[in-house]
Amino acid sequence: MCGITGYIGPRNGIELAIDQLHRLEYRGYDSAGIAFPQNGGLRVIKSEGKIARLESLLEGEKTAAFTAVAHTRWATHGKPSHDNAHPHTDCTGRVAVVHNGIIENYLELRHALQERGHAFSSETDTEVIAHLIEEQLEQDLVEAVKKVLPQLRGSYAIAVLSTVDREKIVVARKDSPLIIGLGEGENFVASDIPAVMRYTRRVIVLEDGEMAVVTRDRVQVMRADGTPVQRDPMEVTWDESSAEKGGYPHFMLKEIHEEPRTLRDTLRGRISQDGLVAFSDLSLYPDELRGFRRILITACGTALHAGMVGKLFFERLLRRPVDIWFASEFRYGDPIIDESTLAIIISQSGETADTLAALRACKEHGATTLGIVNVVGSSIAREAHHVLYTYAGPEICVASTKAYITQLAVLYLLGIYLAQLEGRLSNEEARAMVHEVQSLSDRVEQVLKGEEQIIHLAKQLAPSTCFFYLGRGYDYAVSLEAALKLKEISYIHAEAYPAGEMKHGPLALVEPGVTVVAFATQPSTFEKMVSNMKEVKAREGFVLAVAPEGHEDILRHVADELIVLPPVHPTFAPVVSIVPMQLLAYYIARERGCEIDQPRNLAKSVTVE
Numbered sequence: 001m002c003g004i005t006g007y008i009g010p011r012n013g014i015e016l017a018i019d020q021l022h023r024l025e026y027r028g029y030d031s032a033g034i035a036f037p038q039n040g041g042l043r044v045i046k047s048e049g050k051i052a053r054l055e056s057l058l059e060g061e062k063t064a065a066f067t068a069v070a071h072t073r074w075a076t077h078g079k080p081s082h083d084n085a086h087p088h089t090d091c092t093g094r095v096a097v098v099h100n101g102i103i104e105n106y107l108e109l110r111h112a113l114q115e116r117g118h119a120f121s122s123e124t125d126t127e128v129i130a131h132l133i134e135e136q137l138e139q140d141l142v143e144a145v146k147k148v149l150p151q152l153r154g155s156y157a158i159a160v161l162s163t164v165d166r167e168k169i170v171v172a173r174k175d176s177p178l179i180i181g182l183g184e185g186e187n188f189v190a191s192d193i194p195a196v197m198r199y200t201r202r203v204i205v206l207e208d209g210e211m212a213v214v215t216r217d218r219v220q221v222m223r224a225d226g227t228p229v230q231r232d233p234m235e236v237t238w239d240e241s242s243a244e245k246g247g248y249p250h251f252m253l254k255e256i257h258e259e260p261r262t263l264r265d266t267l268r269g270r271i272s273q274d275g276l277v278a279f280s281d282l283s284l285y286p287d288e289l290r291g292f293r294r295i296l297i298t299a300c301g302t303a304l305h306a307g308m309v310g311k312l313f314f315e316r317l318l319r320r321p322v323d324i325w326f327a328s329e330f331r332y333g334d335p336i337i338d339e340s341t342l343a344i345i346i347s348q349s350g351e352t353a354d355t356l357a358a359l360r361a362c363k364e365h366g367a368t369t370l371g372i373v374n375v376v377g378s379s380i381a382r383e384a385h386h387v388l389y390t391y392a393g394p395e396i397c398v399a400s401t402k403a404y405i406t407q408l409a410v411l412y413l414l415g416i417y418l419a420q421l422e423g424r425l426s427n428e429e430a431r432a433m434v435h436e437v438q439s440l441s442d443r444v445e446q447v448l449k450g451e452e453q454i455i456h457l458a459k460q461l462a463p464s465t466c467f468f469y470l471g472r473g474y475d476y477a478v479s480l481e482a483a484l485k486l487k488e489i490s491y492i493h494a495e496a497y498p499a500g501e502m503k504h505g506p507l508a509l510v511e512p513g514v515t516v517v518a519f520a521t522q523p524s525t526f527e528k529m530v531s532n533m534k535e536v537k538a539r540e541g542f543v544l545a546v547a548p549e550g551h552e553d554i555l556r557h558v559a560d561e562l563i564v565l566p567p568v569h570p571t572f573a574p575v576v577s578i579v580p581m582q583l584l585a586y587y588i589a590r591e592r593g594c595e596i597d598q599p600r601n602l603a604k605s606v607t608v609e
């Protein structure tokens with residue numbers, strides 16, 4: 001996520017806007033910039049890299065700017081670079097915009113603006129906003145912004161400066177957060193509360209579809225159509241550390257609760273108006289995609305587990321072999337790769353050494369490589385022939401949660417897209433699947449509402465010293481990820497196993513004190529899973545069943561505890577069934593007093609082999 005800050009008042013706006021940026025650094029970024037009025041125009045200074053580099057460019061700046069907007073960029077559209085850093089300006093230099101979010105229709109807006117003679121200086125979606133405001137900017141910045149907002153599809157939090165209305169910052173938000181800090185004779189704008197906390201604890205949180213006109217001694221909140229809104233400020237009582245986590249005790253819990261939004265962000269702009277998958281950001285052409293005889297998926301850890309769901313989904317839809325490889329094993333397996341192979345490389349960080357090595361090996365063998373990556377401009381994103389980004393935003397906790405969810409979303413869309421291209425799905429069937437994928441963010445929101453039950457379960461299960469996670473098919477793939485979550489943050493030994501395999505040995509380990517989590521989201525294997533639960537109960541193991549609503553009567557007689565999921569298509573159940581497991585791992589770790597965000601022995605990005 002990008003970071004927006006702004007100041008208007010009697011003090012040095014440049015210093016205060018930059019200082020606020022420092023308080024947003026925890027969000028991760030790749031470039032930074034600032035805009036402020038100077039000599040009747042707007043001065044814009046920006047740089048790739050850290051805020052310190054921006055500050056070095058500002059050294060000796062004599063301007064005493066009383067107004068400024070600043071920005072840290074987490075790249076989504078356009079690589080990290082000076083030109084793509086915000087603020088972005090219009091052709092005349094009278095408007096400067098900083099933005100957090102994704103403008104879905106930016107390409108069509110950009111083309112139309114270029115046809116009307118506008119010259120662009122960046123690859124970003126944001127720059128279209130500056131040029132659109134330019135076109136409306138007679139003498140009133142507020143009116144200009146009001147006319148532009150309805151043209152934007154997607155998500156935005158923006159702060160706008162202009163030479164036309166020098167004593168104002170105009171802000172607006174839709175699906176991306178924006179707050180206004182209220183000072184005495186001065187006001188602040190920012191993406192998040194930590195930015196303003198050292199200056200004020202009185203904060204107005206803009207709601208979706210609202211905008212505001214901020215001067216040094218007044219804040220007018222209104223609907224995008226100008227209807228005034230009465231919004232009382234809130235008093236922030238957090239300390240700075242918890243404010244960075246949005247009030248959550250750990251980044252992990254914050255990032256789990258961000259999952260509905262990150263799902264929506266990852267799907268944004270990838271579903272056409274007629275409900276089919278439309279990857280405007282995929283440079284692989286249909287004929288190329290049809291030509292691949294085999295698909296290979298390689299990754300590490302959580303990303304590999306997402307890939308296992310992708311393998312099952314692709315094989316069922318495309319009826320072609322899909323190999324999956326631990327990237328760390330890849331080079332020892334001498335996998336069969338040639339020009340007819342599509343190699344899908346999944347990585348949140350885009351820097352995992354094993355995965356990067358596998359990518360390079362695939363390229364050496366002539367495969368076409370497609371990265372599914374969260375960090376724009378990362379090594380894997382740059383070295384893969386093609387890339388589809390997940391839009392999970394910065395994932396701070398070492399244990400990956402929201403990135404996994406968005407990797408699944410991209411894999412589902414990619415599978416549907418490939419099946420559409422190959423005529424294996426009618427448009428009607430594809431639309432139905434797309435609709436299911438679009439409903440997942442609501443399903444995840446429903447699961448998050450059941451958090452209290454998970455907290456209670458965690459207290460009950462925290463003393464357990466051995467966990468098995470069992471499933472079949474998609475449920476087995478999810479079991480692997482659920483087990484990893486528990487292991488890496490609670491330090492309890494947890495093992496995922498194909499449920500049908502328990503009787504071939506591991507059942508010998510089941511005894512009182514052993515907890516078995518059994519996933520039963522797949523109708524085709526439900527009865528077998530009930531049998532597995534019974535065989536565990538017969539050996540006095542503790543059974544926690546995870547299943548969609550509708551099976552309570554049976555499962556309450558078989559399992560000790562039951563997590564009921566909202567109704568979900570079995571194929572897409574992994575996105576929903578993993579969420580209570582992420583929460584369970586979190587709350588068990590908290591019960592056990594573990595560190596959680598930075599578990600022992602682990603790193604967020606494993607850049608060594």
Ligand code: AGP
Pocket residue numbers: 300301302303346347348349350351352355398399400401488603604605606
């Ligand atoms: C997952 O919770 C772990 N942090 C780890 O397994 C991680 O998924 C793995 O190291 C791969 O990282 P990447 O997605 O950044 O390549």
